[in-house]
Amino acid sequence: MGTANKIVVGNDKSKSMRVLERQKECLELRTQGMTYRQICEFMLQKGLELPSTWDERYAYRDVTSALEKLQREINETTKFVVALELQRLDQLLLVAMNLATGGELRAIDRVLKIMERRSLYLGLDTPKTVEVKDWRSEIIELMRDGRITIIDVRKELGDELAKEVISIMPEDLKLLMSKAESEHKEEIIDGEYE
Numbered sequence: 001m002g003t004a005n006k007i008v009v010g011n012d013k014s015k016s017m018r019v020l021e022r023q024k025e026c027l028e029l030r031t032q033g034m035t036y037r038q039i040c041e042f043m044l045q046k047g048l049e050l051p052s053t054w055d056e057r058y059a060y061r062d063v064t065s066a067l068e069k070l071q072r073e074i075n076e077t078t079k080f081v082v083a084l085e086l087q088r089l090d091q092l093l094l095v096a097m098n099l100a101t102g103g104e105l106r107a108i109d110r111v112l113k114i115m116e117r118r119s120l121y122l123g124l125d126t127p128k129t130v131e132v133k134d135w136r137s138e139i140i141e142l143m144r145d146g147r148i149t150i151i152d153v154r155k156e157l158g159d160e161l162a163k164e165v166i167s168i169m170p171e172d173l174k175l176l177m178s179k180a181e182s183e184h185k186e187e188i189i190d191g192e193y194e
Helices: 002-031 036-045 056-101 105-122 135-144 150-167 171-193
Strands: none
Touching: 002 036, 002 056, 036 056, 056 105, 135 150, 135 171, 150 171
16 A cells, blocks of 8 residues: 555656646747647647647646746745845944944945845835825816816806916816817807807
8 A cells, every 4th residue: 555655646746747847848839939829739749748638728827837836936036035135234234333333434334325225125215106186186187087177167266266277287188178168159159149
């Protein structure tokens, strides 16, 4: 019984190794520019031990599996490198900090450089996007959505505040609003004559 298990485990390992090799080869072929159908035909012609229903869908799965494995390796490597670099920075900081606290000006500059680098690795200085809206930008948004027109703005706020809104309005919206306003004037003129 124990020997049968060992043989099965050995077969499973060799099968999984064959699958990994097949995935790697499919990825290489895809990298060379082959389509999944071409990869399938190539692998079938090669006479490899493949599942009986192996087709371009399998080729696609093999390529994506190989890419996912590669991405995991890259992520793990990146994490390892960052941890290693942070460790090195800590060692440098220890030396530079002792000198900096002793009043050595060059050492203070080094400490600050090390701190900047550490902050960069950890992403502490990433810019934060803050959207600032005031009443004018909200009115422009309403106009862009077609919920109000420049005529509505003039009626509600008067000409002076409407001009303030128009002054910060994007050019494309200004053109639309001036067209709408001129059509509105024509309607008034037409209405007066009738």
